Amino acid sequence: MQALTQAELNEVSGGMELVDAAAMITSLSLYSPVTMAFGLPIAGALITLDLMSEN
Amino acid sequence: MRWLIRCYALLGLLWFGYLGEWRVAALWLVLMLLARLSLQMRRALQSSRSAWRAWREYARQSLDHLVVTGWKVVVFFVGAGLIQAATIGFDHETLQGLYAQSKSFSDLIWWLSPLAHSSLLHWLGNTVVAMLVLVAFHRIRCQWMIAWGIGAALSVSLFSLAFSWLTEMEYAVIGSSAGIAGMIGAGGLWALRRPVTYPPGFHHVLNIQFFAGFVVLSLMVEPKSALVHIIGWLTGLGLAMVCQPKP
Numbered sequence: 001m002q003a004l005t006q007a008e009l010n011e012v013s014g015g016m017e018l019v020d021a022a023a024m025i026t027s028l029s030l031y032s033p034v035t036m037a038f039g040l041p042i043a044g045a046l047i048t049l050d051l052m053s054e055n
Numbered sequence: 056m057r058w059l060i061r062c063y064a065l066l067g068l069l070w071f072g073y074l075g076e077w078r079v080a081a082l083w084l085v086l087m088l089l090a091r092l093s094l095q096m097r098r099a100l101q102s103s104r105s106a107w108r109a110w111r112e113y114a115r116q117s118l119d120h121l122v123v124t125g126w127k128v129v130v131f132f133v134g135a136g137l138i139q140a141a142t143i144g145f146d147h148e149t150l151q152g153l154y155a156q157s158k159s160f161s162d163l164i165w166w167l168s169p170l171a172h173s174s175l176l177h178w179l180g181n182t183v184v185a186m187l188v189l190v191a192f193h194r195i196r197c198q199w200m201i202a203w204g205i206g207a208a209l210s211v212s213l214f215s216l217a218f219s220w221l222t223e224m225e226y227a228v229i230g231s232s233a234g235i236a237g238m239i240g241a242g243g244l245w246a247l248r249r250p251v252t253y254p255p256g257f258h259h260v261l262n263i264q265f266f267a268g269f270v271v272l273s274l275m276v277e278p279k280s281a282l283v284h285i286i287g288w289l290t291g292l293g294l295a296m297v298c299q300p301k302p
Contacts, residue, residue, distance in 0.1 A: 019276045020180040020232065026086065027184065027268030030093040033056040040063050040090065043272065044070070044083070050276050051076055 018053075022046035060090050079275045089267045096256055096263070109254035120193040125186045127197075132182040132231075135170045145174055150229065165216055169208035171229045181231040188235055191261065192242040194252050200238050202298070207237020207290040211283055228283050232269065236284045237291030239265045244295040 022043045029039020064087040071080035100106045143149060150173060153164060164171075172178035189200055211233035243258040243265075265288065273281035 018176065019273060019280065020177045020230070023232075023268040023272045024180040024184050025268075026272045027264045028187070030090055030264045030267050032097070033094065036056070036090055036093075037059060040060075040086075044063075044067055047079065047272070047275055048070070048074070051074060051079065054276075 018046045018050040022050070056094055057091070060087055060094070063087060063090075082271055082275045086267055086271050089263055089271065093260070093263050093267075096259060100254075100256060103255070106255040113254045113257075117190050117193055120190045121186075124189050124193060124197065128186040128189055129182060132178065132185065136172070136175075136178050136182075139171055139178075143171070145172065145178070154229070165212050166209065168212050168215075168229045169205075169231050169234050172231075173229060177230055181235065185231060185235050185238075188238050188242070192238070192246070194249075195242055195245055199298075200242065203241035203291050203294050204231075204234035204238045206294045207240070207287040208234030210237075210290040211287050214286060215283075228279075232280075233283050233287030233290075236265065236269055236287035237294070239269075240288035240291030241295035242291075244292055245299070248299075 025039050025046070026043040029035045029043065064084055067083035067087070068080050071077070071083055100110060139145065143153060150171065154168075172181065185204075189197065192200055208231065211228055215228040239261060243262050246253040246258040246261070265284075269284040269288075270281050273284060
């Protein structure tokens, strides 16, 4: 395989990891008040983890 | 519940503001507004006895279909995941390198991108959502849902490749979420056109859930991902307008 520079690698981005899990949890959590109570803080925590891992 | 959503809104605003992520904080507030909208819709449905009964009956039938349809979706995704693990693997850098070097429609990897995932968590998330979406739309034939999903996913692959040609940027879209968004868009339109077959407000509930998770939350961290989901959803909507299954 042809070697790529780091800049080339950084330009390419694929599907997300934690964001996809957070998106799934958020979508499902809006189904009912109980799922909202638990799901929204979990989604918030996953977003925080993702933001912190980027910095 | 309202006070809890207000607490979450305030805590999120303070927390993301403290982190200096004001864009995320603003989107978090949008998410809380959607949560409130979802609650209001639920209350409105509960206030009508017939509507609530229709929802309960639909949810009960969906639960039955979880066994009938769910295992097929899981088997399909497990198969795709195993093939990926045995061939290219889930290593992010390998995937990036693979897509950065492929810039032609003839490269099979572009057309298989809806089946590839960047991590096990990404794969797991899409497997669960695909399963639930197919179960939620159990009154539409599976073949139609799959056709809409494949159509939306391939359209996004085409868009991604065209984008990389036009802008000379190597941006690869991988994962099944665009196809799933397409199924939600198409299924939602179908539910809107067949109000007798679905409980009241069905497409509203699903679209709120889609918009909250696939658009607002994706915008918080990766706007390109949200754009891909919107394109998938719109493609699904367009496909459902052109190809309508018989009732």
